[in-house]
Amino acid sequence: xxxxxxxxxxxxxxxxxxxxxxxxxxxxxxxxxxxxxxxxxxxxxxxxxxxxxxxxxxxxxxxxxxxxxxxxxxxxxxxxxxxxxxxxxxxxxxxxxxxxxxxxxxxxxxxxxxxxxxxxxxxxxxxxxxx
Amino acid sequence: xxxxxxxxxxxxxxxxxxxxxxxxxxxxxxxxxxxxxxxxxxxxxxxxxxxxxxxxxxxxxxxxxxxxxxxxxxxxxxxxxxxxxxxxxxxxxxxxxxxxxxxxxxxxxxxxxxxxxxxxxxxxxxxxx
Numbered sequence: 524x525x526x527x528x529x530x531x532x533x534x535x536x537x538x539x540x541x542x543x544x545x546x547x548x549x550x551x552x553x554x555x556x557x558x559x560x561x562x563x564x565x566x567x568x569x570x571x572x573x574x575x576x577x578x579x580x581x582x583x584x585x586x587x588x589x590x591x592x593x594x595x596x597x598x599x600x601x602x603x604x605x606x607x608x609x610x611x612x613x614x615x616x617x618x619x620x621x622x623x624x625x626x627x628x629x630x631x632x633x634x635x636x637x638x639x640x641x642x643x644x645x646x647x648x649x650x651x652x653x654x
Numbered sequence: 655x656x657x658x659x660x661x662x663x664x665x666x667x668x669x670x671x672x673x674x675x676x677x678x679x680x681x682x683x684x685x686x687x688x689x690x691x692x693x694x695x696x697x698x699x700x701x702x703x704x705x706x707x708x709x710x711x712x713x714x715x716x717x718x719x720x721x722x723x724x725x726x727x728x729x730x731x732x733x734x735x736x737x738x739x740x741x742x743x744x745x746x747x748x749x750x751x752x753x754x755x756x757x758x759x760x761x762x763x764x765x766x767x768x769x770x771x772x773x774x775x776x777x778x779x780x781x782x783x
Contacts, residue, residue, distance in 0.1 A: 535760060536680050542673040543760060547767035549669040556768075627775045632661045633670060634776035640674035641683065642690075643753065646761045646773040 550633065555626045562622035565615050572615045579606040677760070686753035693746040702740060706733040 535543070550556055566572055582603055589595045595603065610616055637645035662670065677683040693699060713730050716722035737743060764772050 534681075534756070535763060536676075538680060539673070539676045539760065540763070542669070542676040543764055544767065546666075546669040546673050547764060549663065549665040550768050552665060553663055629662070629666075630772060630776035631778060633666055634772070636662060636667075636670045637674055640670065641677060642687070643683075643757075645757060646764075646776045647754075647758075648773045648777040 546633070550629070553626075553629055555622070555629045559622040559626040562615075562619040566619045569613075569615045572613050575606070575609045575613055576616065579603075579610045582606050677757075682749065682753040682756040686749040689742075689746045689749040692742050696742045699740060699742050702733070702736060702743075706730075706737055709733055 582599075583590065586595055586599055586603065589599070634644075634646050678687055709726070709730050713722055713726050716726060761772055
């Protein structure tokens with residue numbers, strides 16, 4: 524989960540701040556938000572699942588250039604496939620990914636609805652989300 | 655109510671409406687909407703932009719066939735300066751910048767309240783997919 528550092532400001536009016544709190548409550552009360560929180564907690568508790576993710580990420584980083592050139596040796600390709608199966612076959616990780624996707628759908632619908640009403644984009648992504 | 659909102663819970667629909675109304679009635683977003691309305695309905699602005707675009711098309715065409723004149727380039731530059739300094743256009747551009755910055759602050763505050771980066775979750779493109 525990524526959480527942008529908070530930049531507090533006193534320029535947000537009380538009315539907007541109240542409405543923003545209402546949106547935050549409505550979002551955090553959705554089934555999708557609860558599911559994502561529970562999936563995140565389950566992933567944090569599951570040492571084996573986190574080790575699988577770390578192992579795959581380390582191998583992918585190690586082979587980054589070769590992957591880009593599609594020139595990974597057979598032995599490494601087999602190892603990479605084994606690591607991927609360990610990650611994507613892990614039910615805790617699968618649940619986390621699916622819960623994240625479900626919450627993203629809700630957030631996107633919320634952002635789209637706000638943007639449509641405002642006639643301009645409400646939230647814009649800056650930079651990468653995986654860093 | 656549109657299709658997007660129908661996919662939201664009732665609580666979210668109400669919250670979205672209240673926040674959008676609050677944003678559009680006060681502060682930089684409200685200023686932007688007013689500036690946008692003036693921009694859209696200002697006949698002088700429309701005429702100036704139409705003239706600028708027409709001259710721009712002519713200059714590009716003449717640049718391509720090698721017949722562009724100094725006078726045409728000067729005319730285009732002069733119109734560009736007028737576009738840049740025209741009061742309604744400048745106010746529109748300034749209010750757009752300020753409202754965009756303001757919405758960033760609002761989203762930062764939302765991030766703090768919900769404990770995740772709403773923009774990463776709420777925009778269609780995903781670098782993780």
